[in-house]
Amino acid sequence: MASTRDIRRRIKSVKNTRQITKAMELVAASKMKKAQxxxxxGNPYAQLLARMLARLAPRLTEVQHPFLNQREIKTRGILLLTTDKGLCGPLNANLFKLVLEVKTPAKFYAIGRKGSQFLARTKRDLVADFSVSDRLAFSEVKPAVELMVKAYLDGEIDTIEVIYPRFKNTLVQEPQVRPVLPLANLASFLAAAQTEAGTPADTNDDRDMLFEPSANEVLEALIPFYVNRHIYQLVLSARASEHSARMVAMKTAKDNATKLLGELTLEYNKARQAAITAEILEIAAAQFATG
Amino acid sequence: MPLTLEIVTPEARVYSDTIDTVVIPTTEGEIGILPGHIPLLTRVADGELRVTKGGVESHLAIGGGFAQIEGDTVSVLAEQAITAEKIDEGVVEAALKRAEEQLKAAPLNIDTSELERLQGAIRFAGVQLALKRRVR
Structure with missing residues (x-):
């Protein structure tokens, strides 16, 4: 049996761990609230924007826009959204599994240090990595989006996709590959998302749509706006997932430490009692012998 | 049949109600929407949006975006939107001053998106002030 001193030392260290994880849980919880x-x-906004485009796209058969048209996919462009810091449970590992499933040639862009480290480690084609602060302003995400859009227009990549942890609720974050460009299959993707969310389909109005000032002008403004906004929304969702995952992981760690502490305390008390009993026995035996 | 109006900004859903008519400021001038309007997609300019419901007219200041009319649903996507009652002149004036100062102090090689953001803030503040002063 371990000596009381050893147990005491362990109790102290577990207590420390519990204190730290508890503090981290609280920090994550407050950040989580804001991020969520x-x-x-931002969700209704992004959805409405996507819905507008989805209704717009089929009516624009005569308009040629590089963002709209599906072309042969030689190289996929994938933006990987991960966290900068660890200690957030299986969040990043789940995303990496999705990355490993990508077998076709692809160029990667990363936001978040964990992701760029992983891509470098697995020797994938990492074009650029970006970091965003906790404040998560739109202007921080913009350079990444601009770079990808430029590569897309230059034909270096033929799609823009985002791998990110979709925020469902505090306990569930679902790793997902979300296609952003081209928009050719946006309508079908949206329909699938809508049935999943249980929202009713759009009102059917098959009269010709009017565009002001003109279809082209509206499109020119709307599409880049959509791409920016959309990716920004995904980043927000990823951030909410991160803090949720971290809070849950820290809560589990704290609960574990509490349980361990209980067991150790019990063991310590037993050892202490045993030592006292042994001491009394010794005294009694000594008295008996001399008396 | 009444119209359904929905105004959404990145921060929140500002307005969602059934209404009689709405006047939207677009880049091509103001347009009035009545039930049965032809499907339309247009760009929205910074300005004042008027909603009539049951004979009562209410005003909103809105900052740039898009509007879609389809069936009897009017959806407005705006960068910013605020109802006239909620506009606080003091706050707006302070924001306007701040933005103007930032713009003045800005370096020549300022990021274009940042520049746009500041200009947008100034425009929107102007719209809010104009609206507030007239409605009162």
């Missing part, structure tokens, strides 16, 4: 709010508040 931001992600959820």
């Amino acid at each position: 709010q931001a992600a959820l508040a």
